[in-house]
Amino acid sequence: xxxxxxxxxxxxxxxxxxxxxxxxxxxxxxxxxxxxxxxxxxxxxxxxxxxxxxxxxxxxxxxxxxxxxxxxxxxxxxxxxxxxxxxxxxxxxxxxxxxxxxxxxxxxxxxxxxxxxxxxxxxxxxxxxxxxxxxxxxxxxxxxxxxxxxxxxxxxxxxxxxxxxxxxxxxxxxxxxxxxxxxxxxxxxxxxxxxxxxxxxxxxxxxxxxxxxxxxxxxxxxxxxxxxxxxxxxxxxxxxxxxxxxxxxxxxxxxxxxxxxxxxxxxxxxxxxxxxxxxxxxxxxxxxxxxxxxxx
Amino acid sequence: xxxxxxxxxxxxxxxxxxxxxxxxxxxxxxxxxxxxxxxxxxxxxxxxxxxxxxxxxxxxxxxxxxxxxxxxxxxxxxxxxxxxxxxxxxxxxxxxxxxxxxxxxxxxxxxxxxxxxxxxxxxxxxxxxxxxxxxxxxxxxxxxxxxxxxxxxxxxxxxxxxxxxxxxxxxxxxxxxxxxxxxxxxxxxxxxxxxxxxxxxxxxxxxxxxxxxxxxxxxxxxxxxxxxxxxxxxxxxxxxxxxxxxxxxxxxxxxxxxxxxxxxxxxxxxxxxxxxxxxxxxxxxxxxxxxxxxxxxxxxxxxxxxxxxxxxxxxxxxxxxxxxxxxxxxxxxxxxxxxxxxxxxxxxxxxxxxxxxxxxxxxxxxxxxxxxxxxxxxxxxxxxxxxxxxxxxxxxxxxxxxxxxxxxxxxxxxxxx
Numbered sequence: 001x002x003x004x005x006x007x008x009x010x011x012x013x014x015x016x017x018x019x020x021x022x023x024x025x026x027x028x029x030x031x032x033x034x035x036x037x038x039x040x041x042x043x044x045x046x047x048x049x050x051x052x053x054x055x056x057x058x059x060x061x062x063x064x065x066x067x068x069x070x071x072x073x074x075x076x077x078x079x080x081x082x083x084x085x086x087x088x089x090x091x092x093x094x095x096x097x098x099x100x101x102x103x104x105x106x107x108x109x110x111x112x113x114x115x116x117x118x119x120x121x122x123x124x125x126x127x128x129x130x131x132x133x134x135x136x137x138x139x140x141x142x143x144x145x146x147x148x149x150x151x152x153x154x155x156x157x158x159x160x161x162x163x164x165x166x167x168x169x170x171x172x173x174x175x176x177x178x179x180x181x182x183x184x185x186x187x188x189x190x191x192x193x194x195x196x197x198x199x200x201x202x203x204x205x206x207x208x209x210x211x212x213x214x215x216x217x218x219x220x221x222x223x224x225x226x227x228x229x230x231x232x233x234x235x236x237x238x239x240x241x242x243x244x245x246x247x248x249x250x251x252x253x254x255x256x257x258x259x260x261x262x263x264x265x266x267x268x269x270x271x272x273x274x275x276x277x278x279x280x281x282x283x284x285x286x287x288x289x290x291x292x293x294x295x296x
Numbered sequence: 297x298x299x300x301x302x303x304x305x306x307x308x309x310x311x312x313x314x315x316x317x318x319x320x321x322x323x324x325x326x327x328x329x330x331x332x333x334x335x336x337x338x339x340x341x342x343x344x345x346x347x348x349x350x351x352x353x354x355x356x357x358x359x360x361x362x363x364x365x366x367x368x369x370x371x372x373x374x375x376x377x378x379x380x381x382x383x384x385x386x387x388x389x390x391x392x393x394x395x396x397x398x399x400x401x402x403x404x405x406x407x408x409x410x411x412x413x414x415x416x417x418x419x420x421x422x423x424x425x426x427x428x429x430x431x432x433x434x435x436x437x438x439x440x441x442x443x444x445x446x447x448x449x450x451x452x453x454x455x456x457x458x459x460x461x462x463x464x465x466x467x468x469x470x471x472x473x474x475x476x477x478x479x480x481x482x483x484x485x486x487x488x489x490x491x492x493x494x495x496x497x498x499x500x501x502x503x504x505x506x507x508x509x510x511x512x513x514x515x516x517x518x519x520x521x522x523x524x525x526x527x528x529x530x531x532x533x534x535x536x537x538x539x540x541x542x543x544x545x546x547x548x549x550x551x552x553x554x555x556x557x558x559x560x561x562x563x564x565x566x567x568x569x570x571x572x573x574x575x576x577x578x579x580x581x582x583x584x585x586x587x588x589x590x591x592x593x594x595x596x597x598x599x600x601x602x603x604x605x606x607x608x609x610x611x612x613x614x615x616x617x618x619x620x621x622x623x624x625x626x627x628x629x630x631x632x633x634x635x636x637x638x639x640x641x642x643x644x645x646x647x648x649x650x651x652x653x654x655x656x657x658x659x660x661x662x663x664x665x666x667x668x669x670x671x672x673x674x675x676x677x678x679x680x681x682x683x684x685x686x687x688x689x690x691x692x693x694x695x696x697x698x699x700x701x702x703x704x705x706x707x708x709x710x711x712x713x
Contacts, residue, residue, distance in 0.1 A: 002519045008544070012511040019508070110332070118336030120531055122566035129542040129570060129710075140543035212539075213508075214532050214566065218334055222506040222532075250509075257512025258519075262503035263475055265512055 004136060009258050010251065011137050017250025018147030022208060023223060024230035024242040025154055026201030032174040032237015033194035036086060039101040041227065042220025043108035044199040048074055048206025049215040050116060056123050056210070063123060063210040064145060067203075074203035078196035086195055087188070105220075112217035120214040128211050142212045149208045153201060154243045161239065170194055174237035175287060229273040235286025244284060322365040323358070323630060325350075326384035328395035328405050333372035334506075335398055337531070338556060338614045342397045342420055343368065345611065345618025348602055353626045360634040364626060371396055374404035381408035391636045392417060394622060397614065399423035399441070399478045406434050415641050417629075419621025420614065422555075423477045424485075427664070427673045433638060435645050435663055437621040438579070439677040440670075441478065445485030447577045448526045448552045451681045451693050451702075453493045456524060456550045459705040464494040467549075470522035471497065472513060472537070474505035474529050482528040482554050490526070498522055505530040510537055511544065518546040528554045535566045542570060542710045549706035550575065556614050559682055559689045569713050571684045573704035580680050580691050581616040583658040587697040596656030613657075620657050624648070628661070652676050658697050 023045070030038045051070045055061040061069075081104065089100045131138040161167040169190055172180040181187045213219060230249055234241025249269055257265035282288050327346060330339030347366060354363045367388045369380030377396065384390050385408065393409055394417040396402040402421035409416040416434045418426065422441040427434060449469075457464050469490045473483035480502065487500045498520050503513050510533060517525060525548050527537065534557045541547075551574050557563065558576035581600070585593050599619050603611035611619075628648050633640040645663060652660040660676030681693035683702055690700040 005515055005519050008518075009512070009515055012509075012515065012544070016509040016511060113332060113336070118332070118340060120337060120535075120560075120562040120566070122535065122562065124566065124568050129539050129567075131543045131545070133545070138544050140540070143543075214535060214562070216334075216337075221334075223508055226508060253509070254512050254515075257503075258515050262501055262507075262510070262513045262516070266504050266507065 005258075008137055009254055011139060012143075013251035013254030014247060015139065015143035015147050015250070016254060017247035018150040019143070019205075019209065019212075019246075020226050020230050020250050021150040021154065021243040021246030022146060022201075022205040023227035024234065024246055025150070025157065025239055026198040026205070027224070027227045028231040028234060028237055028239065028242040029157070029170075029201065030195055030198035031231055033170055033198075034086065034090065034191050035177070036090070036097050037101065037228075038195075038198065039098065040081075040105035040108060041199070041202050042224030043105045043112075044074055044078070044202035044220075045206040045209070045223060046112060046215070046217065046220035047077075047108065048203035049210045049213075049219055050112060050121075051203075052207045052210040053121050053123055053215045056125075057121075062125065063207050064149075067149075067207045070207055071200045071203045075196045075200040078199035079192050081199070082192045082195035087191065090191070109217050109221075116217065118216060120216050122214050123210050125211050146208045146212070149204060150243060150246070153204055154239055157197075157201070157239045166190065166193065171237075226269060229269050231283075232273055232276050232281075233283055235283030238283065238285045241283055241285035322363045323636065324365050324367055324388065324390050325625075326381070326388065326390040326393035326395075327366040327368045328371040328377060328380055328384070328393055328401070329368070329397055330372050330401060331368070331370040334530075334532075335372070335401075337560075337562070338612070339371075339397045341612055341615040342395075342618040344603070344607060345599075345615035345620075346394065346419070346622040348599065348606070349619045349622035349626060352602075352623070359626060359630050364630075366394075371401045371405060374400050377401040377405040378408055381405040385409065385412050385414055391415060391638050392625075392641065394419060394625065396421055399426060399481075400476055402426055403477065406431065409433065413638055415638055415645075417621070417625050419617055421478075423481045424670075425477070425481070427670050431672065432666065433642055434672045435674075436672055437624065437659075437661070437674050437677060438617060439659075439679050440673060441481035442485035444554050444577050444679045445482040445487075445526075445528070446489040447679050447681055447693075448482075448486045448554050448575075449489035449493055449495070451575065451577070452490060452495065452524050452526070452550070452552065455681070455693060455702045456705055459702070460523075460549060464490075465496065467495055467523040468521070469495045469497050469524045469526060470517060470520060471500040471526045472517070472529075473500070473502055473527065474533055475502035476505065478555070479505070479528040479530075483526070486526045486528075486554070495524075503533070505533045507533065507536075510540055513537065514540040514544050514546055517541065517548070518544060523549045524552065525550070526552045526554065527558075529557055531557050531560065531562065534558055534563060538567055538570065538574075545710070547707065547709060551707065552577065554578065556612065559613065561612075564684065564687055564689075569687070570710060572686065572713050573707045574684050575692075575702075576682045576684070576689065577679050578682070579613045579617055579657055579659075579677075580682060580689075581611055581613045581657075582689075582699070583656075583680060583691055584697040584699045587653050587658050588656065589654050592654050592656050592658075599656060616657060620655050620659075624650075624655070624661055650676070652678075 230245040234245030253265040329343040371377035392415040397420040399421035406416040473479035632644040650661040692702040
């Protein structure tokens with residue numbers, strides 16, 4: 001029976017990899033452009049999950065459709081957050097930056113706790129537990145949608161970064177902040193846009209994850225940890241890297257969990273994290289040395 | 297001049313002593329529960345139950361003429377539990393702390409209490425080793441994790457094997473559990489008891505409760521094809537396991553969850569009709585009334601009504617656990633000792649002798665005496681086996697306390713539930 005399950009292990013690994021990519025894309029964009037680790041990224045995901053839950057419960061709007069309402073709202077919230085929290089600490093010492101975004105994360109968690117309480121909410125749609133079956137393979141619909149969303153979101157972002165003027169400016173910032181500002185790029189404006197887009201990606205992730213997990217104030221805390229690992233693996237600021245990194249971690253974790261022990265799968269991801277930092281800190285697709293530049 | 301100053305000072309002193317006397321009028325009890333964070337859902341309910349016990353006692357005039365007051369602390373993590381315990385014991389000056397819902401939190405906070413010679417009145421943590429530390433002032437009202445795990449194994453034989461018409465030796469059992477103190481104690485006990493009852497125990501699989509994905513676990517279940525799965529989980533993982541089992545088309549003849557999580561309303565809501573047939577071993581707020589004394593039955597009904605009025609929902613077992621545990625402390629320990637002196641309280645606790653069936657949870661109260669290996673455990677508390685039937689949790693075992701018969705053995709297919 002074990003041999004017959006291996007294809008399923010691979011498929012499940014790829015699908016969870018899609019979820020990981022979703023979590024990492026926004027984070028890597030913010031990290032790459034602003035050189036700030038957004039410890040509140042998980043909370044933007046959580047806020048989107050709550051928004052999605054309420055839209056579903058009160059108005060019957062499907063979580064996947066609610067993306068079109070929630071992502072723009074969170075984008076705007078991101079612009080505000082960047083102005084108030086991030087911009088002032090952009091040139092501050094690292095410790096201050098960590099405190100600032102970490103504080104933001106605690107504030108958002110507790111606002112959610114006060115507004116909606118600690119109870120676990122769930123969204124149960126007709127397809128919540130359905131799968132597409134191909135012979136011996138089962139593809140859960142919710143995971144498939146997460147995978148597809150990651151692919152679409154990633155592709156759109158890559159297109160934006162390569163084909164639009166603002167997008168190219170963002171890539172310039174990722175490469176070398178100082179040189180970019182010398183080229184006449186409006187760094188303040190682009191920082192704001194990058195943060196807004198980054199948390200909008202978190203919002204999309206949140207909507208897509210709502211049918212899979214419980215929604216509750218600290219939902220973002222455990223979800224986002226893997227996001228950091230994927231960002232480092234893929235290379236800071238590199239969208240394609242985040243997607244490939246997500247798939248790699250997903251597959252490695254699922255195989256480890258199946259063949260060795262379920263507990264080891266989380267250990268393995270963090271071991272990879274440490275190894276990358278030691279051996280190849282710019283990640284799979286990052287530019288060598290870029291991870292140092294711009295971080296005083 | 298002198299007399300005026302003296303008058304002012306005298307007036308001031310009497311004012312201060314008046315307010316001090318006022319402040320000394322209540323019995324202060326420390327209350328540590330996880331009020332924020334991942335465990336808050338039930339931590340808050342646990343405290344709400346305790347608060348109702350305090351309210352009722354106060355409405356009846358308090359204990360020995362003085363009202364009772366809960367001084368609460370938020371024990372969201374073991375570290376916070378420790379620091380809050382320190383705060384309660386030093387600045388608030390309490391000599392009794394009650395709580396804590398979770399074994400891990402209790403373990404941490406009670407170390408502090410023991411060091412400072414204060415009473416720790418645990419109403420929720422079930423890990424066995426809480427009462428295996430030789431602490432003289434630690435009392436645990438609830439049953440142990442091992443009794444919970446053992447019950448899961450026992451109903452595997454008495455209900456599931458019996459209904460399947462098979463011998464235990466012909467059935468494969470797999471135990472899965474979250475890897476903290478809580479999950480591990482329940483799972484290990486279940487595994488040992490299942491082996492002792494003759495089942496083929498394939499494996500015991502620990503996993504991290506906060507995992508974002510449990511496909512590897514579910515695929516291991518699929519690969520090993522057990523007849524019965526016994527699980528000990530927290531909330532998010534419990535839901536994830538079921539959903540992923542359905543998505544990956546993994547079926548078993550029976551699924552026995554252990555602990556309050558598998559009986560939560562949110563678990564039922566998250567799964568819809570797919571939840572029917574799943575078993576859960578824990579305490580129950582709706583135990584068969586036939587096993588209760590008339591006084592206990594009335595007390596239970598009164599509590600359920602009062603909780604519903606105050607909080608707008610029916611109380612869970614965890615709420616009732618906080619209520620019964622705190623009531624026993626107030627009415628049997630504090631009332632009899634009429635003092636906050638730790639030794640008097642301790643002696644009063646050791647003297648409690650309430651028969652099974654005399655509390656609304658169906659338990660009695662008698663603590664294992666000093667020198668006993670499980671010193672401080674309530675020997676008359678016991679878990680019951682429940683099952684989801686028609687979207688509600690009902691008690692199906694033991695015989696003396698059940699309200700319904702077990703159904704859906706073997707579990708019907710996912711699409712038909």
